[in-house]
Amino acid sequence: MATGAKRDYYEVLGVDRSASQDDVKKAYRRVAVQYHPDRNPDDPEAEERFKEASEAYAVLSSQEKRQQYDRFGHQGVDSQGFTGFDPTTFGDFADILGDLFGLGDIFGGRRRSSGPGPRRGHDLQYNLRITLEEAATGIERSIRVPRMEPCEECDGKGVEPGKILEACSACSGQGQVLFRRGFLTVAQTCPSCGGQGQMNRHPCQSCRGRGQNENEATLKVTVPAGIDSGMRLRLAGEGEAGTLGGPPGDLYVAILVEEHDVFEREGADLHVSLPISVFQVMLGASIEIATILGEDRSVDVPAGSQPGKIVRLRGSGLPQLNSSRRGDLLVHCNVVVPKKLSGEQRRSVEQTAQLFPAVDQGSHGGLFERLKTVLGGER
Ligand SMILES: [Zn+2]
Ligand SMILES: [Zn+2]
Structure with a gap:
């Protein structure tokens, strides 16, 4: 639609420039009802009028946009990026028109609200x-x-056993009432029954007519091996009961696996720290440990292992979810150096140490040499 071809918004709604917000709203309702697509099927002109009115209303109902429009005309609001229909005001339109059109599906989208009818219960x-x-x-x-x-008393119907829901007398069970507005007949959700078309004249004592009661259900949950924190198990149909015959929701069991004192988890692999003496790494050792499932495994630490050595025990980790495979157990050799020596120990170690040459610092990429240069020392 070219800007020059646009009609004046006040003219579109048929109101004075000094019209109050309420007048604008009323005028919009009048025009919208007249040209509503539901009432004018396959009438492109009516559809155009309806859109035109909606656009006019979107501008004039906003104080800020209306001021812009008053000062600068269409350009004032077009330049703000207002092009035709503003979806952010849909809710407002639906509110205005929703009660005029009982099944207020005015823009071909979803309904105004989840009206009465079977509703699925909440998920828990x-x-x-x-x-x-x-x-x-x-x-x-x-x-x-x-x-x-x-409710067990009324079988979820909300009505005293032996009694039934009766058709609403206000709307004859239709859920809607018609009233005249000028030359139009307009449908509105029945205020007596809230659109359900039925009246509960004998509400069940136990549930006060709600058809539900709060209960504590005892359920069995099967948690499969290999489950991890953050995973959820779905128990279909074990959520809250639906209303008016709707299906129940689902129950989700969210898993949190507690931290372990000994094992650290990484997917299906487990890590464990194995304290080992300096002599054991020098000479090599075979050490018995237990897996998370309580099986005995021997960890073979080869002679000459360095601090930080990791021995991988394949298939001794956690079971993988929905699989017969298992992760690995990674054993971290944590070399423990004695903090204190007895006199006898000290003499023995000193004697032994004489059999070992000093560690060649040059093997560390010449770091020791470079340090000496930096410090300017010759020795
Ligand atoms: Zn009714
Ligand atoms: Zn009941």
Whole structure:
């Protein structure tokens, strides 16, 4: 639509330039009802008028935009990036028109609100803490979940047993009432029954007509081996009960695996620190350790291993989820140097040390030599 061809917004809505916000709103309703696409199917001219009115309303209903428009005309609001229809004001339009069109689907989008009708129950989440051992073996746990469940007294209907819901007398069970507005007949959600078309004259005592009661359900959760923190198990249909015959929601069990004192987890692999004496790394050693599943494994540390040496025990880590495979156990050799020596130990070590040449510092990339140069020393 070329800017020059645009009609004056006040003219479009048929209001005076001094019209109040309320007048603008009323005028828009009038025009919108007249040209609403639902009432004028396959009428491009009516559709154009409807859009034109909506655009005019979008501008004139905003104080800021209206001032801009008053001062600068169409250019004043076009230059702000207002091109045709502003989706941010849809909610406002829906509010204005929604009660005029009971099933207010005015812009071909979703309905104004989730009206009465079967509604799915809410999903629930239960946080479950387990130990690393439990994550390794998998477990079955009983959990107690407070949730809304269908009322047992009335079978979830909300009506006294033996009684039934009656058709709403205000709308004859239609859920909508028609009223005249000028020359138009307009449908509105029935205020008596809220659009449900039915009245509950004998609400169930137990649930006060809601059809649900809060209950604590005891459920069994099967946690598979290899599960990790952040994973969620879905128990379909174990969430809150639906309303008006809608299906129940789902229950999600969110897993948190606690930190372990000994093992550190990395996916299906586990890391463990193995204290080992300086003599054991020099001479080599075979050391028994237990895996997370309690199996005995021997760690073979080769003679001459350096500090930080990692021995990998394949298949001794955690089970992988939904698999028969297992991760690895990575054993970090943590060389422990005695802090104190007895007199006898000291004499023995001194004697032994004489058999070993001093460590050649030059093997560290000449670092020692370079340090001497920097410091300007010759020795
Ligand atoms: Zn009604
Ligand atoms: Zn009940």
